[in-house]
Amino acid sequence: MTFAPGDVPPRAGIGFKHAHAEALLADPGRVGFVEIHAENYMGAGGPPHRALAAVREVLPLSLHGVGLSIGAEAGLDPAHLARLVAVAERTRPGLVSEHLAWSTHEGAYFNDLLPLPYTDRVLDRVARHVDEVQTALGRTMLLENPSRYAAFEASTMSETAFLSRLVAMTGCGLILDVNNVAVSAANLGFAAEDYLGAFPLAAVGEIHLAGHREDAAGDLLIDTHDGPVSADVWSLYRNVVETIGRPLPTLIEWDAAVPPFDTLAAEAERAEAILTAVRAREAV
Amino acid sequence: MAEPPPRRAEAQAAFAAALLDRSQRVAGLVDGHGRAAPERFMVWRNTMRASLADALGAAFPATRRLMGDDYFRAAALHYVEREPPRSPLLMTYGGNFADAIARLPGLAPYPFVPEVARLEFCRLTAYHAADAAPLRPEDLAALAADALPTARFDAHPAAALLPLPAGGLAAWQKNADPPADPSPEPAALVTRPDLDVRVTPLSAAAADFAAPLLAGRPLGESAALAENADIVEVLSVLLREGAFCRVSVTSPT
Numbered sequence: 402m403t404f405a406p407g408d409v410p411p412r413a414g415i416g417f418k419h420a421h422a423e424a425l426l427a428d429p430g431r432v433g434f435v436e437i438h439a440e441n442y443m444g445a446g447g448p449p450h451r452a453l454a455a456v457r458e459v460l461p462l463s464l465h466g467v468g469l470s471i472g473a474e475a476g477l478d479p480a481h482l483a484r485l486v487a488v489a490e491r492t493r494p495g496l497v498s499e500h501l502a503w504s505t506h507e508g509a510y511f512n513d514l515l516p517l518p519y520t521d522r523v524l525d526r527v528a529r530h531v532d533e534v535q536t537a538l539g540r541t542m543l544l545e546n547p548s549r550y551a552a553f554e555a556s557t558m559s560e561t562a563f564l565s566r567l568v569a570m571t572g573c574g575l576i577l578d579v580n581n582v583a584v585s586a587a588n589l590g591f592a593a594e595d596y597l598g599a600f601p602l603a604a605v606g607e608i609h610l611a612g613h614r615e616d617a618a619g620d621l622l623i624d625t626h627d628g629p630v631s632a633d634v635w636s637l638y639r640n641v642v643e644t645i646g647r648p649l650p651t652l653i654e655w656d657a658a659v660p661p662f663d664t665l666a667a668e669a670e671r672a673e674a675i676l677t678a679v680r681a682r683e684a685v
Numbered sequence: 686m687a688e689p690p691p692r693r694a695e696a697q698a699a700f701a702a703a704l705l706d707r708s709q710r711v712a713g714l715v716d717g718h719g720r721a722a723p724e725r726f727m728v729w730r731n732t733m734r735a736s737l738a739d740a741l742g743a744a745f746p747a748t749r750r751l752m753g754d755d756y757f758r759a760a761a762l763h764y765v766e767r768e769p770p771r772s773p774l775l776m777t778y779g780g781n782f783a784d785a786i787a788r789l790p791g792l793a794p795y796p797f798v799p800e801v802a803r804l805e806f807c808r809l810t811a812y813h814a815a816d817a818a819p820l821r822p823e824d825l826a827a828l829a830a831d832a833l834p835t836a837r838f839d840a841h842p843a844a845a846l847l848p849l850p851a852g853g854l855a856a857w858q859k860n861a862d863p864p865a866d867p868s869p870e871p872a873a874l875v876t877r878p879d880l881d882v883r884v885t886p887l888s889a890a891a892a893d894f895a896a897p898l899l900a901g902r903p904l905g906e907s908a909a910l911a912e913n914a915d916i917v918e919v920l921s922v923l924l925r926e927g928a929f930c931r932v933s934v935t936s937p938t
Contacts, residue, residue, distance in 0.1 A: 443774050444813030445842065448880050451816075468773025474697045481773060506701035510770040512740070513733045518695045551714040551725035555695045588725075589717030621728060 409434045409461045409495030409607070411648035411680075413672035415665050416656060422452040424662035429459040431666040433673070434495070436463040436652050442492070443484045457492055463607065463650065464494035468510065471530045471544070472503035472517040486537050496607055496650065498543035498576050499534065501527065501564070518553035519563040528570040535573065543606045545576035548613075548624035549585040560585075561599035574606035579638045580630065580654075584613050584622045593637055602645050610638060610672060611654035627657035629668060639675050647683055648676040694726070704730050705766050737765040737778070744779050744809055747860035748786070748802040751795075760786055776813050779806055800853020801860065804873060807845050808884065811877045814843035819878040819927030825920075832934040834905025838898055839931040843877035846887070846895050854886055878927025885926050890914040895923060903935075 412433020417425070425435070435456060442449055456462075466485055469477065489497055502514035517523050535542055544567065546560065558566075564575060577600060586593040612628035615621070630638075630653065642649065651672045655665055692699030694711035703709040703726065716722040738761040742749050749757040764785045770778040783802035792798050819841055828836060848871065855867030870886035874895065877883065887895060894911035898904065898920075908916045923929065 440773050440775065444776050445815035447811075447813045447816065447843075447877065449813070451880060470773075484774075503697060505773065506697050508771050509701060509705070510773045511701070511704055511729075511733045512736050512770065512773075512775065513729055515697075515700065515729060550728040551722050552717060553695055554713045554715050554719070554721075555693070591717055616728070621725070623728065623732075 409463050409650045411650055411676060413651045413653065413669040413676060414463065415653050415669050417453065417456060418659050418665075419449060419452050420659065421662040421665070422456060426455060426459065428666075429456075432460065432669050434461040434463055434650060436465050436654075437492075439464050439466040439485055439488050440468045442488050453492065462492055462494040463496040463498065463652065464489055464492060466497070466499040467514070468504055469499050469534065470503045470505040470510075471499050471534065472501060472515075472523070472527055473505055473530075474503075474526070475506070477530050477533055478505065482534060482537050485534075489538055496543060497538055497540065498545060498607065500545045500547060501567075502547050514547055516547060516549060516551070516553070518555040519558045519560060520555060521557070524558075524563055524566055524570070528567055531567065531571040531573050535571065541573055543574040543576045545578050545609065546581050546600075547585075548578070548581040550588050550621055550623075552589055559599065561596060561601070564604075565601040568601050568604040573604075575601065575604045576607045576609055577602070577605045577641065578609035578611070579641065580609065580611040580613055580634050581624060583631070583634050583637060584624045587622045593633075594640075597637065597641050597644070602641070605645065605649060608638065608642070608649050608651045609654055610634060610651060625657060626654045628655070630671075635671070635675075638672070642675055642679050643682075646679070648680045651676060691723070700729075704733050705769060707766075734762055734765055737770065738762050740775050741765075741779055741782060745782065745802050745805045746862065747805055747857050748798060750860045751798050751801060751856060752786075752792075756791070760789060776809065779809075782806065796851035797849075797853045797856040800849045800851050801857045804847055804849065804853055804857050804875070804884070807847050807875045808882045811843040811845065811875050811882045814877060817842050817930040819876075820924060820929040820932055822921065822924045824932060825924065828932070828934055832936065834903060834908075835935040836904040836932050837901055837934075838904075838929040839901070839933075840899045841876060841878070841927055841930045843875070843882070844899060844928040845875045846892060846899050847873045847875060848892065849873055854884075857884075874923070874926055874928060876926045876928055883926055885922065887919075887922075888914075891919045891922070894919050895928070898923070899928060 410433050414434035415432050417435035417437050500514050504511050582593050582596055610630045611626045613622050614625050616623050653668045691710040691712040694700055694713040699711050703711050714722050714725055741761040783799045787799035850871045854873050858865040858867045868886035871889050872887040872892035874885040874887050890913035894914040897907040897910050
């Protein structure tokens with residue numbers, strides 16, 4: 402059995418880790434879908450491809466790019482875009498997403514999601530790049546809100562205004578990363594609820610949840626993806642899903658200090674319970 | 686002499702330069718209340734440096750064990766600053782890390798350490814190489830005996846021959862996870878006939894024969910280059926380990 406595009410269900414999923422392949426294949430029903438970082442499957446072949454193909458036979462897939470550098474001043478790297486299209490063709494994901502960020506400059510790749518100022522000029526550039534990606538993929542993509550550690554003096558609009566305008570210009574959807582909202586709110590001193598109130602929720606196609614931690618000095622929250630989802634993020638998640646009023650594909654991201662499959666699946670089941678409650682209310 | 690003023694953070698050239706060069710600063714970052722917050726740039730610099738050093742640590746575990754965590758980390762960060770990845774495919778990062786550590790004065794007495802790094806990167810490359818069915822011994826048996834000297838082999842996409850004259854093979858075997866019995870041989874054949882990457886020790890004579898063969902030279906010519914090799918034995922090892930994926934012969938005219 403395989404899945405056609407567009408069929409990532411509004412359930413809880415997990416980031417696929419090669420070490421979990423066996424446990425996941427033994428009990429795939431514990432999660433609604435898996436998400437992969439596209440770049441990890443851009444090698445020519447080998448065990449990663451084989452494991453993913455086996456998982457793909459039994460679960461829907463969300464393809465999440467981390468290296469396209471959509472916010473880069475220079476144009477998109479056509480070779481990397483072609484690789485993303487090739488992975489999408491090979492794996493037939495239900496969702497394809499990337500980040501509102503840049504990561505490459507003059508050929509150097511920084512392996513991090515670097516920040517953008519929110520200005521008209523940057524908006525035009527990002528919109529152009531999103532159009533380019535959507536044209537190459539032949540489908541709409543989702544773009545994820547970043548975790549922020551500082552703001553730019555040069556910004557002339559809020560992140561939510563930037564994202565709203567981007568959605569209107571390109572027709573793209575959004576990933577709402579609730580952990581990134583909590584991290585940004587703490588670091589920039591705004592209320593996460595206000596941000597979510599201004600977020601274009603109608604465009605949200607997927608939600609991300611993850612763990613974060615304080616930096617060494619205790620001044621900032623860092624988006625580390627190395628632990629369980631925090632209580633405040635669970636609470637924001639429950640509220641935003643109730644506001645949206647329909648269940649959405651929800652990913653548990655846990656990319657460093659990766660726990661056993663069972664721990665990750667239990668975290669997904671916690672999100673699933675919240676989605677089930679919203680689904681029940683929707684049915685009334 | 687006054688320091689040059691910091692460049693604007695919104696210029697990606699300035700941001701990128703300050704990520705790699707710790708003497709550079711950027712201006713224009715603020716906290717949530719509009720107050721200048723230049724120190725927050727450190728979050729991105731630290732994340733970039735740490736994540737790439739971690740990636741190297743994961744790619745070169747035996748090299749790290751040999752160098753010790755602290756020395757390896759320092760060498761990795763030095764490399765990250767000078768040679769950041771040129772591709773978002775992190776699996777390709779570290780291709781010349783072995784060359785970089787070979788230039789470290791502290792490692793000069795230990796030439797086997799860069800060899801271990803070379804072998805680890807070669808294994809990683811084999812792990813991600815294209816899949817292909819390896820050539821089987823019976824495929825060779827089907828060829829006419831008089832055509833055999835003209836036989837040319839296509840190397841399997843995962844196959845590589847690595848000269849390791851300074852004892853890198855044994856050093857890697859002792860520091861692999863799990864460790865293996867060290868071999869004194871000065872070369873290694875790296876293959877991945879199916880899912881598992883294999884490392885096969887080769888003698889100098891065997892490597893003299895395997896190298897031209899893997900480079901696509903005809904069997905007869907390759908054998909002539911390796912007078913001391915037991916070519917039947919070496920060829921059977923190469924086939925058994927999945928070094929080739931195709932063979933072709935030139936028909937006698």
